[in-house]
Amino acid sequence: MIQVWGRPTSICTERVLWGMAEADVPYVLTLASGTMGSQGHVSKGGPPFGIVNTPEYRKLNPNGTVPTINDNGFILWESNAILMYLALKYAPEAMYQSKPEVLAQASQWMAWTNEYLEPHLHTLVMELLRLPPAQRNAAAAEDAFTELKKPLALLDAHLLQRDFVTGDRFSVGDIPVGCAVYRWTLLANNRPKFPHVEAWLERLAARPGFEKHVEPPDFHLAG
Numbered sequence: 067m068i069q070v071w072g073r074p075t076s077i078c079t080e081r082v083l084w085g086m087a088e089a090d091v092p093y094v095l096t097l098a099s100g101t102m103g104s105q106g107h108v109s110k111g112g113p114p115f116g117i118v119n120t121p122e123y124r125k126l127n128p129n130g131t132v133p134t135i136n137d138n139g140f141i142l143w144e145s146n147a148i149l150m151y152l153a154l155k156y157a158p159e160a161m162y163q164s165k166p167e168v169l170a171q172a173s174q175w176m177a178w179t180n181e182y183l184e185p186h187l188h189t190l191v192m193e194l195l196r197l198p199p200a201q202r203n204a205a206a207a208e209d210a211f212t213e214l215k216k217p218l219a220l221l222d223a224h225l226l227q228r229d230f231v232t233g234d235r236f237s238v239g240d241i242p243v244g245c246a247v248y249r250w251t252l253l254a255n256n257r258p259k260f261p262h263v264e265a266w267l268e269r270l271a272a273r274p275g276f277e278k279h280v281e282p283p284d285f286h287l288a289g
């Protein structure tokens with residue numbers, strides 16, 4: 067049984083739990099965080115789930131971030147590295163059609179997500195939901211919305227030609243992109259229409275791992 071430390075409101079944890087579902091491997095989740103707890107972000111006054119600052123956890127993951135996994139003594143952090151591990155070890159066919167080219171392209175989209183989507187999404191979540199209203203910066207949120215339109219337009223053009231980011235079949239590359247873009251749809255009320263992105267999200271929403279670990283709006287909108 068793989069041990070996972072994380073929290074459902076963390077997009078990086080969502081990636082890993084969705085990956086566990088795709089790879090069909092059992093896991094046990096321990097709630098852990100230095101910034102979020104059952105009452106939301108610590109800026110609201112509630113306690114975090116904790117664990118991440120203990121010496122025991124820091125030995126596993128010196129960054130003190132989530133997620134981290136322990137697979138029978140094999141420790142790994144960085145959600146995209148964990149996804150690659152799950153794909154390679156447990157589900158080559160289901161997660162990359164056992165093709166190095168597909169895995170390499172999946173890795174390309176994972177890096178792209180971290181580079182072009184995640185920083186702006188983080189700004190949006192903090193400025194719209196997690197910071198106390200008096201500390202929020204509306205201009206920063208507006209800038210983040212503007213910046214996100216460029217990579218989303220690129221993704222839309224890419225998905226015009228194919229059903230999933232690496233081709234005609236789902237791959238592990240869809241997981242990080244899907245988590246990020248889905249969060250954006252919940253945050254961007256008057257969002258511009260990207261029809262191929264929306265159609266792809268509907269395909270992802272049909273997957274049980276997405277439905278369970280990513281789709282619940284509370285995971286994204288919890289302040």
Ligand SMILES: N[C@@H](CCC(=O)N[C@@H](CS)C(=O)NCC(=O)O)C(=O)O
Nearest residue numbers: 076077078099100101131132144145
């Ligand atoms: N690049 C890392 C990012 C790790 C990270 O920053 N995780 C966030 C949650 S998405 C975190 O630990 N936040 C602080 C906390 O919850 O204590 C990954 O993909 O795993």
